[in-house]
Amino acid sequence: MTNSIGTKNMIEIALSSGARFLQGSTSEVYGDPKISPQDENYHGNVSSTGIRSCYDEGKRFAEALLFSYYRSFDMDIRIIRIFNTYGPFMNIDDGRVIPNFIKQALYKNKFTIYGKGNQTRSFCYVDDLIDGMLKFMFSDDKNLKGEVINLGNPEPITINELAIEINELIGNKMEFDFVQLPEDDPVNRCPDITKAKNLLGWSPKISRKDGLNRTIDYFKAILNLNQ
Numbered sequence: 001m002t003n004s005i006g007t008k009n010m011i012e013i014a015l016s017s018g019a020r021f022l023q024g025s026t027s028e029v030y031g032d033p034k035i036s037p038q039d040e041n042y043h044g045n046v047s048s049t050g051i052r053s054c055y056d057e058g059k060r061f062a063e064a065l066l067f068s069y070y071r072s073f074d075m076d077i078r079i080i081r082i083f084n085t086y087g088p089f090m091n092i093d094d095g096r097v098i099p100n101f102i103k104q105a106l107y108k109n110k111f112t113i114y115g116k117g118n119q120t121r122s123f124c125y126v127d128d129l130i131d132g133m134l135k136f137m138f139s140d141d142k143n144l145k146g147e148v149i150n151l152g153n154p155e156p157i158t159i160n161e162l163a164i165e166i167n168e169l170i171g172n173k174m175e176f177d178f179v180q181l182p183e184d185d186p187v188n189r190c191p192d193i194t195k196a197k198n199l200l201g202w203s204p205k206i207s208r209k210d211g212l213n214r215t216i217d218y219f220k221a222i223l224n225l226n227q
Contacts (some may be wrong), residue, residue, distance in 0.1 A: 004079075007065060022133070025080060026078050030046070033186065036188045037154060051182070063148070081191075083150065083151065083153070084189065085152075087125050087214065088218035100112060100117060106220065108173070108174040111157060111176050112179060115180070119187050120156040121189050122155060122190045124151065124204055125153075125204065131202065132149075150191040151202070179212070
């Protein structure tokens with residue numbers, strides 16, 4: 001609720017000053033999708049009472065609120081649905097899969113795999129995401145007003161395949177520790193970025209291998225493992 005009130009306050013400030021409003025939404029608004037890839041017209045498969053619902057529904061509420069202001073006041077609102085993003089300066093203990101796997105590989109621990117590891121994700125390097133955000137925010141193209149655009153990498157990979165890729169880049173013995181899949185964990189997550197290509201001329205440029213290597217180098221540095 002606090003996050004929703006903060007969003008409304010920021011919208012009011014933007015409205016009173018005539019400012020453009022860029023909302024960082026999330027692929028979580030699609031919930032556990034029944035289609036893949038997900039385009040911006042897909043309404044999602046979201047549980048309003050599940051363990052993840054506060055985050056999912058908070059973002060969906062923010063989108064609905066912004067469109068109310070857009071329709072009522074012709075406000076210049078723009079919404080980005082951000083898919084899985086990674087890169088240097090992530091918190092290595094934040095619980096997300098790429099920091100987890102890199103840390104486990106660097107310390108030669110088993111890879112923690114939730115469920116069977118067959119669920120898919122699409123990982124976008126942070127520089128690519130920022131490039132798309134800047135293009136969307138600062139374009140004066142009036143056709144972008146009131147638009148919702150997915151930003152992410154359209155190349156899905158299973159969690160098992162991701163673990164293998166990271167392990168190969170670091171070079172350790174491969175061992176998995178399979179644990180119970182969290183409740184409401186999406187089975188697949190992959191963006192349709194057709195709108196981003198057509199409206200912004202945007203698509204990811206950094207390959208997953210290059211992005212992972214940059215991220216691994218960062219974590220080696222902060223863990224003093226460059227010797």
